Amino acid sequence: MPMYKHLQRDAGRPPVTLATLQRMKADGEKIACLTCYDASFALLLDAAEVDVVLVGDTLGMVIQGHDTTVPVSMDHMVYHTAAVARGLQRPFLIGDMPFMSYPTKELALENAVRLMQEGGAQMVKLESGGKQTEIVEFLAGHDIAVCAHLGLKPQSVHKTGGFRVQGREREAAARLLDEARQLEAAGADIVLLECVPAALGKTITEVLHVPVIGIGAGPDTDGQILVLYDMLDITTGRKPRFVRNYMEGAGDNLEALKRYVRSVKQREYPAPEHCF
Numbered sequence: 495m496p497m498y499k500h501l502q503r504d505a506g507r508p509p510v511t512l513a514t515l516q517r518m519k520a521d522g523e524k525i526a527c528l529t530c531y532d533a534s535f536a537l538l539l540d541a542a543e544v545d546v547v548l549v550g551d552t553l554g555m556v557i558q559g560h561d562t563t564v565p566v567s568m569d570h571m572v573y574h575t576a577a578v579a580r581g582l583q584r585p586f587l588i589g590d591m592p593f594m595s596y597p598t599k600e601l602a603l604e605n606a607v608r609l610m611q612e613g614g615a616q617m618v619k620l621e622s623g624g625k626q627t628e629i630v631e632f633l634a635g636h637d638i639a640v641c642a643h644l645g646l647k648p649q650s651v652h653k654t655g656g657f658r659v660q661g662r663e664r665e666a667a668a669r670l671l672d673e674a675r676q677l678e679a680a681g682a683d684i685v686l687l688e689c690v691p692a693a694l695g696k697t698i699t700e701v702l703h704v705p706v707i708g709i710g711a712g713p714d715t716d717g718q719i720l721v722l723y724d725m726l727d728i729t730t731g732r733k734p735r736f737v738r739n740y741m742e743g744a745g746d747n748l749e750a751l752k753r754y755v756r757s758v759k760q761r762e763y764p765a766p767e768h769c770f
């Protein structure tokens with residue numbers, strides 16, 4: 495990787511920062527996000543003008559071939575985050591905290607620092623709510639930018655009984671809204687909502703001041719995210735309802751990525767058939 499990467503940046507393409515994302519929420523400009531796991535795809539995502547790149551622990555499924563994200567380790571996350579960071583200039587980079595990397599405040603801090611210092615992440619993401627709210631507060635208190643992941647939490651699937659839509663019942667929806675508020679108050683800078691009814695996605699987005707990024711959370715969240723390999727139709731087997739295949743009609747990967755960004759910005763994705 496060239497040294498002094500920041501000095502080689504194109505002045506016409508300033509890097510996306512948290513302030514950029516807050517401004518986009520305020521202006522009603524949709525935020526286009528994707529997951530990524532390596533430098534080659536990172537270059538393409540950057541060229542396609544993706545705003546936010548998440549090195550998600552979904553790498554356990556789409557890269558490593560596991561059934562869940564549970565086997566992913568901190569070393570795996572640091573390795574892939576560093577690879578992605580080498581390919582990016584403009585997008586904001588979030589690194590995912592894997593299963594059991596944040597059971598205590600001290601361990602959470604140690605691992606968040608690794609993702610930032612060794613991996614080059616600008617923000618860390620934690621599956622949050624309940625006990626993790628105080629971990630979010632602790633990290634935020636150390637000036638670490640935090641994305642709180644709510645709704646379907648894949649690291650908990652063995653406990654919660656599988657990959658299911660969350661917040662369908664009135665009580666569960668109220669609980670999620672309450673957790674989202676508490677996480678914002680604790681210092682979360684972004685909330686990522688996975689697999690919730692569109693109406694709940696809309697309410698949480700309206701109530702929170704921080705940007706809300708949705709995956710299967712309806713059209714009204716401030717931004718959208720998909721797993722890269724799902725939207726490029728690399729993943730085999732049955733895909734979740736919210737996935738759209740952007741390779742359909744696209745000549746190559748870059749064109750598919752550009753179509754995704756355009757469809758998010760122009761509010762064409764997600765369409766009603768992608769929502770719960």
Ligand code: KIV
Pocket residue numbers: 529548549550551552553590643686688709719721
């Ligand atoms: O780990 C991940 O890739 C995620 C996405 C599903 C948003 O959290």
